[in-house]
Amino acid sequence: MELRTASSPKDVKHYTTQRLREEFLIPRLFFADEIKLVYSHIDRIITGGVMPVKKAVALTAGEELRAAHFLERREMGIINIGGTGKILADGREYTVGHKEGMYLGMGIQDITFSSTDCENPAKFYLNSAPAHTSYPTVLIRPQGEPEEGVVIVKEENKVELGSLEDSNHRTICKYILPGQVESCQLVMGMTSLEPGSVWNTMPCHTHDRRMEVYLYFEMPEDAFVMHYMGEPEETRHIVVRNEQAVISPSWSIHSGSGSRNYTFIWGMVGENQDFDDMDAVANQELM
Numbered sequence: 001m002e003l004r005t006a007s008s009p010k011d012v013k014h015y016t017t018q019r020l021r022e023e024f025l026i027p028r029l030f031f032a033d034e035i036k037l038v039y040s041h042i043d044r045i046i047t048g049g050v051m052p053v054k055k056a057v058a059l060t061a062g063e064e065l066r067a068a069h070f071l072e073r074r075e076m077g078i079i080n081i082g083g084t085g086k087i088l089a090d091g092r093e094y095t096v097g098h099k100e101g102m103y104l105g106m107g108i109q110d111i112t113f114s115s116t117d118c119e120n121p122a123k124f125y126l127n128s129a130p131a132h133t134s135y136p137t138v139l140i141r142p143q144g145e146p147e148e149g150v151v152i153v154k155e156e157n158k159v160e161l162g163s164l165e166d167s168n169h170r171t172i173c174k175y176i177l178p179g180q181v182e183s184c185q186l187v188m189g190m191t192s193l194e195p196g197s198v199w200n201t202m203p204c205h206t207h208d209r210r211m212e213v214y215l216y217f218e219m220p221e222d223a224f225v226m227h228y229m230g231e232p233e234e235t236r237h238i239v240v241r242n243e244q245a246v247i248s249p250s251w252s253i254h255s256g257s258g259s260r261n262y263t264f265i266w267g268m269v270g271e272n273q274d275f276d277d278m279d280a281v282a283n284q285e286l287m
C-alpha cells in the first residue's frame with residue numbers, strides 16, 4: 001500500500017509540477033491480477049483499483065492497517081469501470097456490471113474480485129474510509145428493478161446540470177449517500193459529461209468538511225483533463241489522463257476542463273455526508 005501524507009496550502013503554492021503530481025496524482029490504479037491501494041492521511045481515505053484477469057484476487061488488510069481484515073474498522077464503495085465482474089463478500093457472490101457499484105459494510109471479512117471475461121476484465125475502482133458501525137452490503141445499479149440486496153439509484157439522485165453554452169452540460173449520478181445507500185462517512189458517485197461539454201464542477205467549490213478524490217475515465221489515449229486544485233485565489237493545474245485519480249484536500253477546489261468530454265467518479269469522506277454542503281466560489285473570484 002502506498003502512503004501519502006497531508007499537505008498545507010501554504011506549502012503547496014510553492015510546489016513544482018513534479019511535486020504536485022507526486023502528492024496528489026495517482027497515475028495508475030489498474031494492474032493485471034493485482035490490487036493497487038493508496039492510503040492518504042487526508043481523512044484516511046484509501047483509493048484503489050483491482051483488475052482481475054486470469055485469476056480471482058483477494059483483498060487483505062496488509063501491514064499498514066494493523067487489522068485482521070481490510071474492513072475490520074472500515075467501509076468501502078466500489079464502482080466497476082470495466083467489463084462484468086464478480087465480488088464475493090463473505091460467501092455471497094454479486095455480479096457487478098459496467099458502471100454498477102457496491103457498498104461493503106464494516107465487518108465483512110473475505111472479499112474476492114474476479115472477471116467474467118478475461119478479454120474484457122472488470123476494473124473495480126474503490127474508495128474506503130474508517131467506519132464506526134456496519135451498514136448493509138448492497139449492489140448498486142444506476143437503473144433497473146430493485147431486488148433483495150440490490151439498490152437502484154433514485155431519479156432524484158440523477159442530477160442534470162450545466163449547459164452546452166457553458167461547456168458544462170453533465171449528469172451527476174449519486175450512488176452512495178444517506179437515504180439511498182447508508183454509510184458511516186463515504187459519499188460516492190459518477191458524473192458524465194455530454195459530448196461538447198468539457199468542464200466539471202464549474203462554477204467550482206470547496207468543502208472544508210470533506211475531502212474528495214476524482215477518478216477520470218472514458219478518455220482516449222491522447223485526451224487529457226486539466227484538473228484544477230488549490231485555494232480559489234491560488235490555483236494550480238495537474239494534467240490528468242485516462243483512468244488516473246487525483247486527491248483533493250478539503251481546502252482545495254477540484255474542477256477540470258478536458259480536451260473533450262469524459263466521465264469521472266468522485267468519492268468524499270469527512271465531517272458530514274451533506275452533498276450540498278459546499279462553499280461556492282464565484283467565477284470572478286478565481287485566480
Ligand SMILES: O=C(O)C(=O)C[C@H](O)C(=O)CO
Binds near residue numbers: 170172207266278
Ligand atoms: O460535475 C460536478 O459538479 C461534480 O460532479 C461535483 C462533484 O460531485 C463534487 O465535487 C461534489 O462535492
Ligand SMILES: [Zn+2]
Binds near residue numbers: 205206207212254
Ligand atoms: Zn466537491
